[in-house]
Amino acid sequence: MHRHLKILEYALTSLGRRWKKNLAIILVYAFTIAALASVLLLTHSLKTEAALILAGTPDLVVQRLSAGRHELMDTTSVDRIRAIPGVGQVAPRYWGYYYDGLTDSNFTLLGLDSAVPELRLLDGRLPAGPGECAVGAGVAEVRHNRAGDEISLIDGRNIGVIFEITGVFKAESNILTNDLIVLGQQDLIEFFNLPAERATDFSVQVHNPAEVNTVAAKIKKMLPDTRPITRSEIVRTYDAVFNWRSGMMLTIFSSALIAFCILAWDKATGISAEEKHEVGILKAIGWDTPDVLELKFWEGLVISLTAFLLGLIAAYVHVFFCGASVLATVLKGWSVLFPEFRFIPYLDLYQLFVIGFLTVTPYVACTIIPSWRTAITDPDSVMRG
Amino acid sequence: MSKSKRFICFTLIEILALAGMCAYGRHMAARRDAEVRAKRELVRALALTDLAIWTEARYTRHPSQADFFTAFQDFPSSLEHFPAGSIMGPSKPGSTAR
Numbered sequence: 001m002h003r004h005l006k007i008l009e010y011a012l013t014s015l016g017r018r019w020k021k022n023l024a025i026i027l028v029y030a031f032t033i034a035a036l037a038s039v040l041l042l043t044h045s046l047k048t049e050a051a052l053i054l055a056g057t058p059d060l061v062v063q064r065l066s067a068g069r070h071e072l073m074d075t076t077s078v079d080r081i082r083a084i085p086g087v088g089q090v091a092p093r094y095w096g097y098y099y100d101g102l103t104d105s106n107f108t109l110l111g112l113d114s115a116v117p118e119l120r121l122l123d124g125r126l127p128a129g130p131g132e133c134a135v136g137a138g139v140a141e142v143r144h145n146r147a148g149d150e151i152s153l154i155d156g157r158n159i160g161v162i163f164e165i166t167g168v169f170k171a172e173s174n175i176l177t178n179d180l181i182v183l184g185q186q187d188l189i190e191f192f193n194l195p196a197e198r199a200t201d202f203s204v205q206v207h208n209p210a211e212v213n214t215v216a217a218k219i220k221k222m223l224p225d226t227r228p229i230t231r232s233e234i235v236r237t238y239d240a241v242f243n244w245r246s247g248m249m250l251t252i253f254s255s256a257l258i259a260f261c262i263l264a265w266d267k268a269t270g271i272s273a274e275e276k277h278e279v280g281i282l283k284a285i286g287w288d289t290p291d292v293l294e295l296k297f298w299e300g301l302v303i304s305l306t307a308f309l310l311g312l313i314a315a316y317v318h319v320f321f322c323g324a325s326v327l328a329t330v331l332k333g334w335s336v337l338f339p340e341f342r343f344i345p346y347l348d349l350y351q352l353f354v355i356g357f358l359t360v361t362p363y364v365a366c367t368i369i370p371s372w373r374t375a376i377t378d379p380d381s382v383m384r385g
Numbered sequence: 386m387s388k389s390k391r392f393i394c395f396t397l398i399e400i401l402a403l404a405g406m407c408a409y410g411r412h413m414a415a416r417r418d419a420e421v422r423a424k425r426e427l428v429r430a431l432a433l434t435d436l437a438i439w440t441e442a443r444y445t446r447h448p449s450q451a452d453f454f455t456a457f458q459d460f461p462s463s464l465e466h467f468p469a470g471s472i473m474g475p476s477k478p479g480s481t482a483r
Contacts, residue, residue: 005389012388050436052421056428061450069452093432097443106440116430120423136437172420173427178437179446201450203432234434234449241448302392309399316406320413334441344417345410 007291011298014278025263026307032260033311033359034318040351041319041343042327043242048346050238053176054231058203059212061093061229062219072198077223081204084218086211092199094188098153098181103142105336109181111188121177123147124167127184134167138178138337151181156193163187174339204228260359271370279371283379292375293368300367304360312352320345 015022062081064071075092082090094111116126124147126134133151135143145151145165152162169177183191204219206212216228271279279292287295318324323341324331332338386394427433439445444452 005387008389008392009387012392016388049421053424053428054434054436056425057434058432061434063450065452091432097446106446108437108440108446110431110433112431117426119427119430121427138437173424175436175438176424176427176433179440180437182431229434229449237449238436305396306399309396309403313399313402313406316403316410320406320410331438333439333445335439335445337437337440339437344421345413347407347410349407 004294007294008298008302011295011302014295015299015302022303026303026310028259028263029304029307029359029363030311030314032257032263033308033355034314035255036257036359037312037315037352037355038318038324038327040355041315041347042324044348044351045319045343045346047239047242049175049344050242051235054235054238057231057234059206059209059231060204060216060219061234062202062204062223063227063229064201064223064225065227066225070200071225072194073201073226075197075199078202080222081202081219084215084222086207086215088205088207090205091203093201093203094185094194095200096188096192100143100153103336105142105179107139107179107181107337109183109188109191111183111185113185121170121173122167123170124165126182127163127166127187130184130187131163132166132184133163133187134169134182135165136169136177136180137171137174138339139181140165140168142337153181153191155191161191171340172342175341178339179337263363271374275371276374279374280379283375289372289375293372296368296371297364300364301360303367304363308356308360312355316345319343 062073064073073092078090078092081087091114094113096109098107098109099105100107112126119126122134124134135145135151139151140146143151145168147165147168149165150162151165152160155161163181163183169180188194204215206215212230212232216230219226219228282292282295283289318326320343324343328338328341435447435449437446
């Protein structure tokens with residue numbers, strides 16, 4: 001043990017002699033790991049949260065397609081779908097998009113007809129009569145409104161309509177309601193000037209989860225111009241959306257990986273003349289090859305372990321304490337209304353171990369291998385260069 | 386204190402900080418469980434299908450409800466107009482029954 005500590009002591013002294021270079025390596029290395037781990041922590045947190053909250057989505061959503069595009073559903077089909085064995089409630093959904101010229105943002109308008117239980121994430125209440133609405137915190141912020149105020153929107157006939165805001169969704173629900181305006185169902189139908197007996201789509205309840213796909217197939221057979229979307233497909237969509245391999249995230253990830261590869265390549269392609277000279281001297285004064293290799297192992301481990309731990313800590317702080325402020329700008333795109341993220345720290349320890357294994361091990365190996373080549377060479381020829 | 390002991394102490398502090406963060410993360414995830422349940426209740430009550438993250442286009446606002454001709458469905462080569470589309474990966478052909 002004492003011998004190992006002495007070799008570690010020597011390794012630290014040796015690293016200290018080239019402290020500027022080694023500090024630079026640690027910083028670049030830690031930055032690479034922080035970038036990589038930030039992407040993984042963020043996507044894992046979003047994926048987990050999406051899977052948990054989207055478990056409440058309808059069992060089936062049935063849309064109509066016409067010429068490859070969405071078309072309104074005929075509400076007379078409700079009874080035909082309800083007649084399928086295993087199907088519970090079939091409810092037409094009324095919703096649509098609204099471009100707000102005042103703020104250059106897009107809102108989602110949703111019409112509700114039935115009595116909805118009291119919602120914990122709503123300050124105030126949902127619309128109970130005509131001319132009322134509940135809005136998301138993002139809408140309230142851009143329109144400078146709060147509960148009790150009035151909001152004016154331009155309807156499908158290009159006429160201004162005023163709604164009284166009866167409730168504002170809490171900021172905690174921003175990931176679901178940031179751009180949402182909830183109106184009464186009749187208000188929404190009149191606002192968008194929807195034709196009679198037409199709804200945006202249907203939500204379908206299926207009593208037995210094992211029968212969802214069978215019911216979807218029956219609906220598709222009964223109404224060939226429709227597209228049933230199951231809950232598992234919705235959850236899978238978000239799994240794909242937040243997949244760490246995708247698009248821009250991959251670009252960030254690749255840049256970090258490439259930077260790390262350059263660093264590792266620089267180490268792997270050989271050691272400097274000064275380092276070779278040092279190995280030669282150590283061999284000449286009686287160090288064995290295993291001692292030299294242990295010295296290089298410690299040097300590699302000191303740098304990689306320090307950088308790995310610093311990188312992980314930085315990534316955690318960035319994602320869970322700073323709301324991934326750097327990555328959020330990449331995520332935001334062109335959205336005017338973008339929710340402020342409050343990531344729930346769901347951690348996948350397996351992921352952290354994989355990052356550790358894929359970054360620390362190659363670096364240590366890259367440090368040892370060229371030194372081993374030097375260490376097995378005759379000290380005299382090494383020192384002479 | 387020798388350099389090796391200082392290094393070991395520093396590494397232990399880093400490991401403890403990380404372990405503390407992981408423990409804090411688990412604690413916070415458990416504490417915010419009620420918030421997650423309330424969100425799920427909201428999704429159920431309003432019959433919502435998507436997260437309100439990207440509001441720039443219909444198919445970015447409701448990726449799960451978008452029609453076939455979008456980056457999220459069965460058309461991996463579809464050209465993207467919006468930056469948000471570039472961070473959403475296309476599904477593998479044949480991976481959906483839709």
